[in-house]
Amino acid sequence: MQTVMSRFSPKALRSGILAAGALALLALAGCGEQEATTEQASAAPPPAAADGIVLRRGNGAEPETLDPHKSTGVPESWIQYDLFEGLMVPDGKGGLIPGAAESTEISDDQLTYTFHLRPDGKWSDGTPVTAHDFVFAWKRLVDPKTASDYAYFLWPVENGEDITLGRQPVDNLAVEAVDDLTFRVKLRAPTPYFTSMLHHHATYPINKAAYETHGDNFVRPGNYVGNGAYMLAEAVPQSHVKLVKNPHFHAKDEVQIDTVYYYVTEQLEAELRRFRAGELDVTYEVPVSQMDWVQANMPQNLRLAPYFGTYFYAPNMTHEPWKSNKDLRLALNLAIDRDVIVRDINKQGQIPAYGWVPPGTTNYENQAPEYAAWTQEQRDAKAKELIQQAGYGPGGQPLEVEILYNTSENHRKLAIAVAAMWQQKLGAKVTLNNQEWKVFLDSRDEKKFKDVTRHGWIGDYNDANNFLELFRTDIGKQNPSGYSNPEFDKLMIEANRTEDVERRAELMQQAERIVIEDVALFPLYFYASKHMISDRVENWNDNLPDYHPTRFLRIKQ
Structure with missing residues (x-):
């Protein structure tokens, strides 16, 4: 042959x-493949009138976890961009803007970063977001007990690598709360890309009180306390995650969409059928088997763009x-x-x-x-x-x-x-x-x-x-x-x-x-990147990292 x-x-x-x-x-067909023949999200409830303005997003796989220090996949990150706010945040156009920190000072030797947190930063329970929350979260990230795949994100911080590898105690991480609104970080060497990392879920703060009460279950519905534009209302396995607008978010008046549904849509052909039926506003992907049909019949909804990945x-x-x-x-x-x-x-x-x-x-x-x-x-x-x-x-x-x-x-x-x-x-x-x-x-x-x-x-x-x-x-x-x-x-x-x-x-x-x-x-x-975007959705800007936080999107009324 x-x-x-x-x-x-x-x-x-x-x-x-x-x-x-x-x-x-x-x-x-019989070699270990177990593709489902039903649409997983079919059991998910449709939006209710009380949900207000709603966005329905296909989100691929069932989320691994919504713990920002333990998740690793894109499906989780899309949800976490709505639930949390890092020191920096994606602007929905491919850039970064100030998030939990309203300003940053960098020392002349490029080793010390001082983040001034916004005074109106609040957790979803109404309590202030403080520098102590960042210190607590960053130490948890590098702690070997957390076993985070992303602990290396803080290796540029002095002693971060040694702590993760068990060579120094966690308290030696070079981060400090100078006061409630001042978070200071010392790096081991100049790191030009350091601030560009700080939108990532691994660097998010977590609410210390919620964690001490609930442990690793702090991100479950009912336990969750976040600082993003949305709050966690429901998380139904193999069905959906429902988020609702956070009334304590500092920019709540700029957030138009009241409720976001993230549906599990691993079966991409089923996801496309749901989009065509008007049950989804955004798809996670587009099935390769349907590309010719989509390009011929729904080109106005198809969004293909360069994507920063391999x-x-x-x-x-x-x-x-x-x-x-x-x-x-x-x-x-x-x-x-x-x-x-x-x-x-x-x-x-x-x-x-x-x-x-x-x-x-x-x-x-x-x-x-x-x-x-x-x-x-x-x-x-x-x-x-x-x-x-x-x-x-x-x-x-x-x-x-x-x-x-x-x-x-x-x-x-x-x-x-x-x-x-x-x-x-x-x-x-x-x-x-x-x-x-x-x-x-x-x-x-x-x-x-x-x-x-x-x-x-x-x-x-x-x-x-x-x-x-x-x-x-x-x-x-x-x-x-x-x-x-x-x-x-x-x-x-x-x-x-x-x-x-x-x-x-x-x-x-x-x-x-x-x-x-x-x-x-x-x-x-x-x-x-490849998505189907409903005519209802406005402000969707194709960008290299494919970041589209819901807070910047609009629904045509």
Whole structure:
């Protein structure tokens, strides 16, 4: 089969892959896939008259948790932008504006940040938001007992890294409440992107009194106390999260929408049907299977835009054969036809990716390997050569690969396509393993997946550091592959402590080239955001990070 396929024209090869994908869809139906056949959100109640002005948002997977120090996914972050307010907040246009802090002072040596909190900042129970709340929250984030995947967000703070790694006590974190409205932070080295991180949920304050009363259940309905534009009213598993306007929010008079429903919409075709029926105002995504129809019939509602992130597959480098067999990793990476994926399968404006850090990154030149300029036929030929060198294929071991992905029609179709490519070109026997979101996150983070997992990373702030840090040996669960390279670690540590912008970029570019050379991931494409937006919704501004807090949206009356 490999010999015959190698003589096909590029068009025939693409057709063969797509046809094989359709056959694989049937063949793999019993291989761990458990796609639901019903619309999860159908049990969710429609908005009531008492809800006032309502926005109904599709939100993908069931939220993992609404604890800002423990959540990791985009579905949770959308909700948390409404529930909490960090020192900085997204303005809904791609920029950041002052949030809980009305002003910031930075010392001449760039090491001390003094945040002056707004005097009208209130929790949803009416009590003041104070600097003591930030001190409490930030210490909880870095505390090893919290086991936060995002503890490294505060590693720029003096002693933050040592505390997370158990080398110093939590009280040594260099943060202090100078008074109720003055929060001071000392950094270990100048960090130019520090303020741009402070909109992220990991840096939110939490209400100390609510936490001391309810412990880790402080974010459940009835226990919740937040400082954002909305309050948590309901959280019904596999159905919806309902938020209502916070009467104590400092900018409440500027918030037009009274109630927000976030519906669980993992089944994207069902989500689109609900949008067409007028039951949703915003979709989480758009199913790839319906892109041609949507573009032909509802172009006025379709929003496609560049998105600051990378979709990739991660091999499990914590065990063999992936740990030490670079030829095997590279063979699978080369055999993935990115052009077929973005043009013939996704059709959503993504850009084929061969590197890791996405376009649009500030003060950074994107890196790509030599084979990015090859034809796909050249990459396929090299892949077949490498698979032999790796000891697989004819005369070698049979190659068996399992792809893990979370419940989503888009992830499923892409996994089928990649499986077909590996089967046709490399003779691999590929199985698909579909898991529900929370189970999937545990399997992926704990490196319990057998071979390869689908992954995606959306930039939390516009700096290459936010992508490259993930591959540090000491970063913990966030490291997608369990990758470890001392040379890479050394470059990243040096970059984090370098003030010169050009030198810092050069160090990170060297680090990215090492990750690419080591094949620590299989990049597939750079994201594009894709949503269906109702004609009722106003002030939706496409932006690179795809941030759309409800407080800035309007409903046409």
